[in-house]
Amino acid sequence: MQVNDNKEFQPLIVAFCCNWCSYAGADLSGTNRLNYPTNVKIIRVPCSCRVNPMFILRAFQRGADGVILCGCHPGDCHYTSGNYFTRRRMTLLFSMLDFLGIERDRTRVEWVSAAEGAKFAATMNEFTEAVKKLGPNRRLEDLRCKKQ
């Protein structure tokens, strides 16, 4: 969590992006100068299917307020099937987090192609706003990891 001068809550968003589509899509939104908030920090993974649920929980533990996972559109995976596995895994994981009462809007999967710079920026804007509305992550935080 970052706090700026006017004390407006600034969520920390971790975005996992697959190297082939979404990371390139994020690059494209940069090339096209399409703004999205600095709250979003991207971690590059080879494929969305590389993202272990443990990474997502880890992010929440360490203070992330929202985690978004971006990959190639279904059918376009560089590794042909990776994002199909991602889709099942994340659907079940998010459903479980929901079952445990964690706010739904803190997690998201979005398919962003290398050509969708605009979609990447729009998605990040939307997601940051949605998480901002929820306020800080309290239900899945680890107090020991809190910044002083």
Added chain:
Amino acid sequence: MQEAMINKAKQLLADGTVNRVIGWKKGEFVYDITPAIFETAEELDADFVYNEFTAANVSKYLVKESKKEGKILAFLKPCDTYSLNQLTKEHRVNRDNIYVVGIPGGPKLDAEKIKAKGITGITGIKNENYTLKIETVYGEQTMPFYEAISDKCASCKSKKHVTYDELIGEDGDVLESNRFDMVEKLENMTAQERYDFWRAELSKCIRCNACRNVCPACTCEKCVFDNPESGVENKAASNSFEENMFHIIRAFHVAGRCTDCGECSRVCPQNIPLHLLNRKFIKDINSLYGEYQAGEDTTTKAPLNAYTTDDCEASIVHERGVE
């Protein structure tokens, strides 16, 4: 039944079909029964028991036992056969080294439920026409059989043996069960209520690892929670995050593999309804990817190791149920 089982075990030991038997053995108390290995007829006569308290699923022991010399006889209840099949599918057991005698399940009793009635000092129990005659050091007491049934048996999913070499008694059928009722009830609560429910439950966790150690799906050579390199290792659930983390990851690791045997909740000393986490995954898998029963066979791809191109998107979680 116990008699028939002992005789069968003796016969198979005698004719050399097997050289060991896994079953259950008397403990200190009548309800305090543990899985045990028997190698001789004498041992069987002395200690082998099968009664209303032999709820423990012995299939997990076969991971180790089936790799030893010679065949082992395993008495499996219907629910245990699902676990064995799942272990066979994952190459965790050597099925060729196991001689499975299927035995009828029948509802098992939960000693805690009897004790909860204020009945203590139990020395013996008899079921007469669904009334429990309980001998105690303070004299005989009675209670209705059905009130003492363990939770895992109360929502029994199947009386069918999915794998066996031989059966004692008749095989049963897959049952219509009410096992998702509680999951559904939780789903219909608000997120805050669900959070409060699970906080109250999971905060009881003492990280004794009983749920993991008993789980027939948790047979990893090294558990991530014991492995410093995994980055999630912890020995004690020191705060709410770690309670969540442990149980979410454990449930996720067995998702699509859990046969819903109910052992995790049965052994939890804190009575946390852990099976609900597994059932949530099972229910989601059934509704999103088609009915799937882990352990039903040894060939069907596990739902998390499979996909279809028109699977639903993760956003379905946002679209359904109570916010």
Added chain:
Amino acid sequence: MQRIGVFVCHCGTNIAATVDVKAVAEALGHEPGVVISREYQYMCSESGQNLVKDAIKEHNLSGVVICSCSPRMHENTFRKAAAAAGLNPYLVEIANIREQCSWIHKDIATATEKAVILGRAAIAKVHLNAPLTAGESPVVKRALVIGGGIAGIQTALDIAEAGFEVDIVEKEPTIGGKMAQIDKTFPTLDCAACILTPKMVECSQNEKIHIHSFSEVTDVKGFVGNFSVTIKKKARYVDETKCTGCGLCTEKCPMKNVPNEFNMGLDNRRAVYIPFAQAVPKVATIDPNYCMMLKTGKCGVCSKVCSVGAIDYKQQDKFIEEKYGAIVVATGFNPIKLDKYEEFAYSQSPDVVTSLELERLMNAAGPNGGTLLRPSDKTHPHTIVFVQCVGSRCDDSKGKPYCSKICCMYTAKHAMLIREKYPDTEVYVFYIDVRTPGKNFDEFYRRAVEQYNVHYVKGMVGKVTPKSDGKLDVQASDLLANEQLHIDADMVVLAAAIEPDKTARPLATMLTTQMDTNDFFTEAHPKLRPVESATAGIFLSGACQGPKDIPETVAQASAAAAKAIGLLCKNSITCNPCVAHSNELMCNGCSSCEKVCPYGAITYQDKEFRMPDRTTAIRRVASVNPAVCQGCGACTVACPSGAMDLNGFSNSQIMAEVDAICK
């Protein structure tokens, strides 16, 4: 102790305008393990790279972090620079502070703060980077072509032409495939046999090409450059090396009533047969389902008449194992079975035929010697109705959802040929759309309509009913005229949809290649890699990848050959070192990883382990073939114990990045 160098790029003003690069370099200089932190105008320039190289040498760096543009842009540049300075190239990490920071943010303070965090994440990751070496794997200089139709033939010829050995495996007794059954080819109307059979002969005469006819692939092991394939040579009860193809046995065999599959069952052959006169190899085959000698032990006529003693009733299936560097799949297609289309009376009337049957009926080598006669009474048909899209573009489960692509053109061809040869025959074509993209295709179709007066009717045939006078009542709708039609036809020809050969799916499993729901092989990329499968070293040729006409098939066959040749030319292939690996001590052997691997890179072996309690145990453990693994990481999440990890993107590296970002 790590010695990390951090290099922050201004990228002119691209980064420096919104990110305070000096502040970033200063902040990152205080991170643990960082021994030098510099900023520079253009890191990617030669002098920028020299800065990195000099620092590596001077400070004996153990890791390098470049804060610059996207790694997709210059990761390789800096890896090469590091390698040139003697540092393993995989000890370089890039923090993307241009595309993902300076270009999208306006506020210098927050952009600088973010750049520092991205830099920290890269430093945290590089702490855990391990030097990686790209492995090399040798290439067996021999190709396997599965399927001996025109696709397989063309691929094999091209590969052989380039100087490599090629084996063709064909399940039928002869190569040639569907094209051998076709009469004429569109849009030029030259005879299929005249252009195909010389190529078949070329195959048999080329020293580099080895034809395994009447054979099937039963097992495929290995990986790109080094496949090991088991081929079943089915018993044909004739010694291929002795048979001269004289055909005497096929004339003397007393079993005369065997349906001739080459002529689509429209006439009969003997139990011992050569599919057609130009078969390659021209060797007889005994059909064990009909041969009296094989069934009852009584007969032996063929053996008696064979002057070279080629008949061998005791022949067994033979399995041979061969190594290949590349495999080309060319399993082709078949028309679908029409049993679900009872409305067209296909099984009720012999005069309702499929287009492929019509090819045989019109072929000079066909059952009628090239004269088009009705199958029922061998009379000349005067009215012929063609029905398009039978099972193609179908939205129910009876047919196929796709367009079979070739039907519009071959129907125009049939219609034209019939009108040319028999001007007194009226020809109707019922269509949904006429699709004729292709060189000279639309002109060809228009010739059928304008020059040959073929009646094209937009609309579907609803029902075909055989009448007592031997004619067929064709009930159809004309959508343009908006009226119902009844046509008294002598023959009805159904353009049956085409589907991949049934052998394709089990083959795909063996090859660990992917298929779509229609059982067509999936190409590695629909636009950019259309003749490669996603599995390295497996290439796709012809209709096994999707419906195709002959010119397209040949083009794709040559393209697949070029790709295979490109692979076979190499002595060894360099492997991507960012691949998965399994920690055997933790592996459960549960097969989860194998199930999600799209490349079949994971295999299992039983290994003996010393257990903590001093016993030894044999455990099933996974091992990843680094030459096959492409590094997606699907297995790492499927693995419950965490035994499976990915080089370059390990669990601990990604978690270190998460931690650094969330700090």
